[in-house]
Amino acid sequence: MDGLPPRDAPEDLDLGQVAEQLRLLRLVSQQRRYAGRPVPRLPVRAEITDLLADLIAALYPRHYGPSGLPPDRTDGYVVALLPALRERLARQVELELLLAVDAEPADCHDRARQTADRVMGALPRIRDLHDTDIAAAYAGDPSAKSLDEIVFCYPGVAAALRHRIAHELYGAGATMIARIMAEHSHSVTGIDIHPGARIGPACFIDHGTGVVIGETAVIGRNVRLYQQVTLGAKRFEEAGDGSLVKGQPRHPVIGDDVVIYAGATILGRITIGRGAVIGGGVWLTQSVAPGTVVTQARPKLDSLPAPD
Structure with missing residues (x-):
């Protein structure tokens, strides 16, 4: 009958035993991955996808910034957003770098700051490059009514933008964070682009699925x-x-x-x-x-x- 447990389910399930079995499996896996080192903290996937959304908002604040952001407050919003983005990005990059077998905490901290600065410094170039993708989509699709429609509605354009951000991180050595961003984009758009791929200006992925x-x-x-x-x-x-x-x-x-x-x-x-x-x-x-x-x-x- 609906709602009844399977016939082979134990009558007196010991959840403590289940937890212990899971602990032992984690222990074996961690020993294999970290060779006896203290178990490091991992980058936070949810924070990385939030970072991606905020990076996109910094690039296109009128489209992806706060709801109802007035045009005369756009510049102030971006100016306030960028420093926090740099700190958050540096922290996630540092967590990735600390996963390496030979990781030195002080060195990882410095390298993470450098990586975050590289990515933040590349934002104007990414915006300029992605504007060519938007223009290519408008030129290549007779159904497009405006550039704003393309920014909001075209999955191929959305995938290209996310790729350009992830590609910058990949080239800077933050390959796991780049992959997390790329796979998030894949799940959102149905378009699977590895962050290592090199894509020139004015790329138009039509329909895209x-x-x-x-x-x-x-x-x-x-x-x-x-x-x-x-x-x-x-x-x-x-x-x-x-x-x-x-x-x-x-x-x-x-x-x-x-x-x-x-x-x-x-x-x-x-x-x-x-x-x-x-x-x-x-x-x-x-x-x-x-x-x-x-x-x-x-x-x-x-x-x-x-x-x-």
Whole structure:
């Protein structure tokens, strides 16, 4: 009957025993991860996603700042927000750096401050770069009525902005925080961009659902991608012990002015030349020359005899 426990549930559940079993499992896991060191504190995922939202608010305060923020108070809001953001970001970066086996607390503190300053100092450049993404979306979508509509409503534009922030952190060495931001963006937009991917100006991801862009992918200027596009790896290189080699270039390089239509899959460290057009549903594992149009074979249509 509804509401009754399963028949195999213990009649007298000892929650203390459950807690002890979980403690032992945590202990084994922590010994494996931290090699007997004191268990460090972890970065706080909720705080990192809040930081991402506040960084976006600093970049676009009229769209993502406090509700009802008057235009004449926008500058003051940003001026007040930035110092607190720097401190919060430095703290989360420090927690990540302290996870390293050879972490020195004083050094981690200094490096975290430097990383936070680098990211905060990059905000004007990120805003300027992302404005080109917004302009590309407006130019590339005849249904767009205004730039404000694009900022509010387009998941591909939202994903690009979050990627540009995460990419700055990734390049500064805060790779876990960058991944947390990227995966939060993935869950919000349905677009999976590794923070290591390098994306040039005026990138427009139209519709966007199901797009996957791998860690070492390089995307040039004025590139347009449609939904379900994959820029992935063809294979993973293995070391002598069978473990995967990390960080090797294994994703495509997309030239300037390329258009890749829905459902295309492009794998491996290949180059798609400038101005190429990759049709929907195409599967590519070889480089494509500039200006080439690649499409699937036309489907064959056979006429069936009319039923008797």
